[in-house]
Amino acid sequence: MDFAAMFSSLPTAYLVMDPDLVIVEANPAYLQLLGRTRDELVGRYVFDAFPPAPDALDVDGTNPLQTSFETARDTGEPDVMPLFRYEVLDQVTGRSVPRAWSLISSPVLDDAGRTQLVLQRVEDVSEYLAERERIAEAGPSSSWARLDGLEADLFARTQELRSALASREAVTSRLAATAQVVLQLAAAESxxxxxxxxxxxxxxxxxxxxxxxxxxxxxxxxxxxxxxxxxxxxxxxxxxxxxxxxxxxxxxxxxxxxxxxxxxxxxxxxxxxxxxxxxxxxxxxxxxxxxxxxxxxxxxxxxxxxxxxxxxxxxxxxxxxxxxxxxxxxxxxxxxxxxERHEAQRSRALAEELQRSMLTDPLQPDHCQIAVRYLPAAAAAQVGGDWYDAFLQGDGALDLVIGDVVGHDTTAAATMGQLRSLLRGITVIGDPGPAQVLDGLDTAISRLDLATYATVGMARLERTAEETGRVTRLRWASAGHLAPVVVGADGELVDVPEPPGRLMLGVDPAHTRGDSVLELQGGATVLLYTDGLVERPGTDLDTGVAALQHLVRDLAHLPLEELCDRVLDQLVGEHPADDVALVAVRLHREDRPRPAEAGPDRLPDDVALPVGERAVGSTARAHTG
Known part of the structure; x- marks a missing residue:
């Protein structure tokens, strides 16, 4: 049994309307009384389903039944009408016959006291009135005993009706109250x-x-x-x-x-x-x-x-x-x-542990400082596939990677681990440039049937033999990832040209990408990040990126670790809506003593520094990889 079954079993006729007086339900007793079907009524404005007769209107043309409905709706109190006469279709003869009804309009309120539904209760008293009128028309010659008997019967029936109605009204009132409690139960979380x-x-x-x-x-x-x-x-x-x-x-x-x-x-x-x-x-x-x-x-x-x-x-x-x-x-x-929450928490913990096991502390080479951060999303279901990486090549070049696997679940976290390992393996074979590494990773995704999409950005910091000690070249390639934020040694933003072929991974394994290159002086700061740092509901991505660029420029004078913390505090806070990963690099100045955070010289003695292309000043250019 449920409330619908109880409503259907009530012997008293009930019509249910929404606040716009559109019929939402009628119980079988009501349908039988009116000689209508449920499909004829539900979804219709009540006075389209039951157009008022002209003689049912007040002298000023208003419909007293509509007034009763609106009074119950607007005041939140039941409205009792005088006897109401109406023409209904006789199911036996097929003709309209007059009926007399006792009508009550009652509101159903929500927790805030607003009317959710309007009920009309209908009692048919036509037979009582008809019998009384027949006796009155018969005049003094009729039997007074008959009239007295009818009055006594009517009184007894009225008392029975009042008792029954009182009981039904109590049940109806409780039904409305329990409906409100059911709404509270629907919102329960424990x-x-x-x-x-x-x-x-x-x-x-x-x-x-x-x-x-x-x-x-x-x-x-x-x-x-x-x-x-x-x-x-x-x-x-x-x-x-x-x-x-x-x-x-x-x-x-x-x-x-x-x-x-x-x-x-x-x-x-x-x-x-x-x-x-x-x-x-x-x-x-x-x-x-x-x-x-x-x-x-x-x-x-x-x-x-x-x-x-x-x-x-x-x-x-x-x-x-x-x-x-x-x-x-x-x-x-x-x-x-x-x-579900416990399972989600366990899954989140496992995925986050997997991520953190691979997002290790970065190395610290002799010529720059590296800082990394990873913040999981606050929502348990939002654990994802953001990652960073930093490692040295055999020729002393430093590779920086930032990536974001599409999706927010344990599958995304596991895929992130696969892509990170594949990228490292591709990088150390054959000395490919960043764009070639990303193309190779795209091919591996297709051939290994990983069925995933990801954005990845890769930056390589190179030092040439002639320029060692003065200039570092930044080579950047992107597979649909946001460009890094770069602040030069003079404290001003440095534009990173868009490299060719920025298509994200997993779309077209035959696609080729290119690098863009710019030169940096000692003291420059480079920040790679995932979109959780800059993407906000209600604002476009360009606005978020611009805010990050200006914030990094304003904070570039701070120690690198403090800069990363300040960026996260001001742009993300304690409860990020999405995963955030970032890797930041600051080139040491050669005209100053080596700072305490500088690491050992990681370049092997038997590896010659490559002679790279010279760029004039800080001019940046792009070329294919």
Whole structure:
């Protein structure tokens, strides 16, 4: 059973509209009363489905039924109409016949007090009015006894109707309240959230004075109860346990899937003497206990208690059952969510450990300082494939690599490790330039069927024999990656020309790329980075890159490690939305004493420094690799 089943079983006619008075539902009693089908009504504006007759309008031309709907919607209070007469289609004769209805318009409010739905309840009183009019038309010659009998019958029926309507109104009111609690359950993110909601607003919405949520612990063979304050005075909530095999209703309903209803203490103690202590401790005198189950699996039970002895109507029992179904679904959902979170956390930890195992501390050559940083994304699902690398060639050239595998999962992290190893292997064979290395990596992705896409940038810092001590050449190639930020020895930004053929890896293995080259003096700073450093929602990438360039220029006077920290603090903060990797290099000035961070001379004695091409001043040029 659920709320839809309960709504369908109500014998009173109900129409449900949204705040724009568009019909969203009608129960079978309403459809039978009106002689309409659900498909004819749902989705239509109510007065398109039921155009008002001209004689139903007020003297000023307004529709009193529309006024009633709008009053309930706008005030948040029920609106009771006088008897309303309407022409409906007789299903037997096929002719329109007049009917007299008693109408009530009621709002359904959300937690903020805003109207979510408008209900119309319809009671048909035509037969009573018709009989009374027939007697009145018969005049004094008619039997007064007959009239008295009708009046007595009408009074008795009216009393019955009032009692029934009061009961139904109470159930309807509780149904609206439980609907609001269900919205809270839908937002729950933990089992504690669910039990707190059920033990508080949930039981109150049912009209109960107290109760408990009982969850199965099959491992220990017990039912663990979270009890409302009314059942455990002096505490916000009380948690206890009972044996799963107990005959107490909480355990019985959880074990058998049966609903247990006790109208009074005598009935409860006849069920099991164990209930005597429950009555003494709780102060409750009648109970409804329903199972909590979903997908054929029992999760526990829901216990609702009342302080007075009472007989429950079938509608009240069904309401508690339907609410129990919603509770079970919420518990099932948050437990699944908790498992997913734990699995995501484990996967993230493994992927991050994999990344960090390969993103090692950089070497420190004699002619420059290297600093690296890696920040994983704050969201558990956002672990990705960003990486950096720095290593020396046999001729003393320094290779710097920055890369970003497309995707944010453990697969991206694993692929990152493969590409990093492949790139290193390609670089040390045959002395290829950066553009040739990237082309070789693209070929390897295709031949090894890695089925991935990645952006990679590679910079090589070279020193020629004639220029050693004065000038370092930066050779840059890109496979769809952002250009490095370069600040010269004079503290000004240096433009890095775009190299030819910047297509990202994984698109076309036959594509060829080229290098761009520029010369740098000692004291220059080079920063390679992934797009997580500069990409922000609501701004374009060029804006982020420009902000980074100006920030690095302003901070270039700081020690390199401090510069990296300041850049991350100002552009990313403590909770990055995406992975961020960066590698920064500062060339030592030869006209000053070697700084403490300078490493040993890594160039082998038997390797001659290559004689490279000279560039005039700091002019940069691009050529194919």
């Amino acid at each position: 089992v504690a959230d669910v039990t707190d909601t059920l033990a508080g607003a949930g039981l109150a919405a049912l009209g109960a004075d107290g109760g408990a949520i009982a969850l199965r612990d099959d491992e220990d063979g017990v039912i663990r109860l979270t009890v409302t304050p009314s059942l455990a005075p002096g505490t916000h909530q009380h948690v206890g346990s009972i044996a799963l095999g107990s005959r107490l209703p909480a355990a019985w309903a959880a074990s058998t899937g049966e609903t247990v209803v006790h109208r009074d203490q005598a009935e409860a103690e006849a069920w099991t003497p164990e209930m005597r202590e429950a009555f003494a401790q709780s102060g409750q005198r009648s109970w409804i206990t329903v199972p909590l189950s979903t997908g054929g699996r029992s999760l526990g039970s829901l216990v609702a208690g009342w302080e007075t002895e009472r007989t429950f109507s079938p509608e009240e029992v069904e309401l508690v059952r339907a609410f129990g179904v919603q509770c079970a679904q919420a518990l099932h959902r948050v437990r699944a969510l908790t498992r």
